[in-house]
Amino acid sequence: GDSVTQTEGLVTLTKGLPVMLNCTYQTTYSPFLFWYVQHLNEAPKLLLKSSTDNKRTEHQGFYATLHKSSSSFHLQKSSVQLSDSALYFCALGTGGYKVVFGSGTRLLVSP
């Protein structure tokens, strides 16, 4: 079945440093990939989305490129801020009205 793997459960960084959160997926269908961010006691909010191979998508300083050859959609930012501390979820849609989520990565940014 369809699945999403996020390898890091927790990432801790000092502000100003770059970050990459890993996301790989498995599906036999044409994939739609999403990154969501969830702050404490808030709704998950869409950060990025893509279904186009090898095209970089950006929003709020975060960026990701869907690589179908390696089934990956890693999230990156060149300089993290304190306000980026949150849970980040990678999710996979296949157009079949079901979206599968990864286990999430908690990003903690320290001063």
Next chain:
Amino acid sequence: NSKVIQTPRYLVKGQGQKAKMRCIPEKGHPVVFWYQQNKNNEFKFLINFQNQEVLQQIDMTEKRFSAECPSNSPCSLEIQSSEAGDSALYLCASSLTGNQAPLFGEGTRLSVL
């Protein structure tokens, strides 16, 4: 602002009691999802609807939950007999099509004592 409205925000029930939560999807979104987010923050898909019709649901939902999305009324998810393991954040989301990223509500946090 686009919004999915979930009520109540918090729900406390005893074991064996019914627990009902509601969701008003974003206007114009025919697809509605329910997810359970556990204390480890993992998402479990429960059920989805297109308009009033159930598209998919997991076995647990079919056996222990009652869910509907009537026209012109909020969607609802009800646990028929709450168990301690049902304590979680229940998230409702909606989307325009099966290809779009779901828009989430803030959730109903259920505590089963």
